Amino acid sequence: MIRVENLKKYFPVKRTVGEILLRVPQRFVKAVDGISFTISKGETFGLVGESGSGKTTTGRLMLRLIEPTAGKIFFEDVDVTQLSKDELRKFRKNFQIIFQDPMAALNPYMKVGEAIKHGLEIHNIGGSNMERKKLVMEMLERVNLSPPEDFYYRYPHEISGGQRQRIVIARALILKPKFVVADEAIAMLDVSVRSQLLQLLIDLKNEFNLTFLFITHDLATTKYICNKIGVMYLGKIVEIGKFREIYNEPLHPYTKALISAVPEPDPKKKKKKLIPEGEVPNPINPPPGCKFHPRCPFAMDICKTVEPELKEVNGRLIACHLY
Amino acid sequence: MSLKSYIITRIILALPMILVLLILIFFILRIIPGDPVLAILGGKAPVEVIEAKRHELGLDKPIIIQFFDYLGDVAKGDLGVSTLTNRPVWNEIKDRFPATLELTIFAFIIALVIGIFWGAEAAWRKDKPLDISARVYSIFIYAIPVFWLGLMLQLLFGIYLRWLPVGGRLSPRVSLDIKTGLLLLDSLITWNWEAFWDVLKHLLLPGITLGLVISSIFLRMVRNNTVLMLSKDFVKAAKARGLKPRVILYGHAVRNAFVPIFTIMGMQFALLLAGAVLTETTFSWPGIGSYLVLKIKYRDFPAIQGAIIFFALFVVIISIIIDIVNALVDPRVRY
Numbered sequence A: 001m002i003r004v005e006n007l008k009k010y011f012p013v014k015r016t017v018g019e020i021l022l023r024v025p026q027r028f029v030k031a032v033d034g035i036s037f038t039i040s041k042g043e044t045f046g047l048v049g050e051s052g053s054g055k056t057t058t059g060r061l062m063l064r065l066i067e068p069t070a071g072k073i074f075f076e077d078v079d080v081t082q083l084s085k086d087e088l089r090k091f092r093k094n095f096q097i098i099f100q101d102p103m104a105a106l107n108p109y110m111k112v113g114e115a116i117k118h119g120l121e122i123h124n125i126g127g128s129n130m131e132r133k134k135l136v137m138e139m140l141e142r143v144n145l146s147p148p149e150d151f152y153y154r155y156p157h158e159i160s161g162g163q164r165q166r167i168v169i170a171r172a173l174i175l176k177p178k179f180v181v182a183d184e185a186i187a188m189l190d191v192s193v194r195s196q197l198l199q200l201l202i203d204l205k206n207e208f209n210l211t212f213l214f215i216t217h218d219l220a221t222t223k224y225i226c227n228k229i230g231v232m233y234l235g236k237i238v239e240i241g242k243f244r245e246i247y248n249e250p251l252h253p254y255t256k257a258l259i260s261a262v263p264e265p266d267p268k269k270k271k272k273k274l275i276p277e278g279e280v281p282n283p284i285n286p287p288p289g290c291k292f293h294p295r296c297p298f299a300m301d302i303c304k305t306v307e308p309e310l311k312e313v314n315g316r317l318i319a320c321h322l323y
Numbered sequence B: 001m002s003l004k005s006y007i008i009t010r011i012i013l014a015l016p017m018i019l020v021l022l023i024l025i026f027f028i029l030r031i032i033p034g035d036p037v038l039a040i041l042g043g044k045a046p047v048e049v050i051e052a053k054r055h056e057l058g059l060d061k062p063i064i065i066q067f068f069d070y071l072g073d074v075a076k077g078d079l080g081v082s083t084l085t086n087r088p089v090w091n092e093i094k095d096r097f098p099a100t101l102e103l104t105i106f107a108f109i110i111a112l113v114i115g116i117f118w119g120a121e122a123a124w125r126k127d128k129p130l131d132i133s134a135r136v137y138s139i140f141i142y143a144i145p146v147f148w149l150g151l152m153l154q155l156l157f158g159i160y161l162r163w164l165p166v167g168g169r170l171s172p173r174v175s176l177d178i179k180t181g182l183l184l185l186d187s188l189i190t191w192n193w194e195a196f197w198d199v200l201k202h203l204l205l206p207g208i209t210l211g212l213v214i215s216s217i218f219l220r221m222v223r224n225n226t227v228l229m230l231s232k233d234f235v236k237a238a239k240a241r242g243l244k245p246r247v248i249l250y251g252h253a254v255r256n257a258f259v260p261i262f263t264i265m266g267m268q269f270a271l272l273l274a275g276a277v278l279t280e281t282t283f284s285w286p287g288i289g290s291y292l293v294l295k296i297k298y299r300d301f302p303a304i305q306g307a308i309i310f311f312a313l314f315v316v317i318i319s320i321i322i323d324i325v326n327a328l329v330d331p332r333v334r335y
């Protein structure tokens, strides 16, 4: 249903006046550097990777909240990158986003009910104001904020963090989108409400038959919701496949390291931890060849010069010279 | 705490501040060189006349006695009598205040329009020419002295092009019924178009001078805060919902950017008054600012003290009003 082809986003690095005068060439942060994948209808695609690997940027690109440097995004055969500004605005009700920080995601001056209703007004859904209000009330009830009248007229600062995130979810889903990007949607919440919200997302996904892009740096949460995962490292996807397969038998050294870092609930099953050595390299000056090679315990000579392409191995896609 | 008790607290807290200001100004005036009696009578008056005048003004009493006499009068709402004109200081201030008010409001509107629109559009086009020019403008305007800017505008539009008058509020040949003292308003409510144009022409140069100066600070604040707001997720959420760019910019980003600006506007207002003093002198604008300068020249102690207290009260009242408005529009602010 959603297909991303060779998507790129390069952010220009700000130069100082001195650098401009000295004609230092413009440098770029290659936040997303040519990624391709598909998400089928009803699937939940987990995008995992360390901080700075370009997950958020990918999510925003797919909703065209930021303009791609290159690449195509097909949404049910519509190339989203080709839509004009006006077409895009109307098209937006098909895809929505749930943010990480619910406080920042809500306008402090809008009553939360009004914020949810706003999308209906923009897209002229529901006819009368009364009708829209009713839809909002139903949606509030659906995200377990009841009685809804109690919440509709409150401001974001007057409710708890977990409740705020429910509002953000309600605001995204009221437009009946087909595709939803959840960018670390539960990462900032109190541990006590995380599992409730994760369960809510799973329920809503089934009920609304949603297709999800679930962004997280915490592989453990993908276990409960994702069918498929993509592992990102420095703007590149290094491994894509069915969640079960990757989780049970990671192939790419980076994926292995990530999975070994997931805490194991059963203490008898001691795993050898493979924390990658060193820091994530600077995305402005990524290492040549495979970007992971400076931290990779299996690095070979070829890794230092030739960048590996994604290729099919055992029914999944891997970018590594080992295979 | 309710809004009402908040306001009462603010007023009570303002009183010691005004008292300190009063003490400072009272004693500084009497310590610095310059004698009001000599300033009025001139250096060549006979000693007896000077002594008589000194006694008449009460300046022969010990300073401490003078101070408590004055404090008692002020507490009763009596600001004393001008040593220069023999008129009650309060009446003189009352007569001149509308001129200052009209000028400041006009300048404030100019500053707001420039600040909000240029600031918002600059934030929207961050690092593009419109933004860079906004930054250069605000640094440039902030750096040049008010009176120099005023003089340049006078030179260009008043002397060289002869489009606008360089001083005063109303041409002598134009007649106008004065009701509120705000001449623009007076001419409007009496349908006196000739006077309206004349008043507007007089207001334009000083208003623009002061307005530009204030706009530089405004512009910077609006621009920076809007840039910050535009990076927030709720703005992205509005975009994701399919809201039009203009509505996102003004309805969401600028509206939120304005809150911190609004809260420090009280302080800006004090700054505005300081600018008004210089602008009024440059343009012979008959307001409190030029009044103060004139009275300082003649060492008119009661008038200087009165004008300063008046300014202080004015700033306090404005900042309280701003706080009230802020509490009304911002759901997060509760006192």
Ligand SMILES: Nc1ncnc2c1ncn2[C@@H]1O[C@H](COP(=O)(O)OP(=O)(O)OP(=O)(O)O)[C@@H](O)[C@H]1O
Pocket (backbone or CB within 6 Å): A011, A012, A029, A030, A031, A049, A050, A051, A052, A053, A054, A055, A056, A057, A058, A217, A283
């Ligand atoms: N607007 C921007 N301008 C310049 N650089 C940016 C911008 N947004 C992101 N970047 C850079 O792009 C890279 C990828 O950032 P991104 O936010 O997509 O990472 P992430 O995987 O979501 O990380 P995290 O787990 O910390 O959220 C980072 O190096 C970041 O500094």
Ligand SMILES: [Mg+2]
Pocket (backbone or CB within 6 Å): A055, A056, A057, A183, A184
């Ligand atoms: Mg992120």
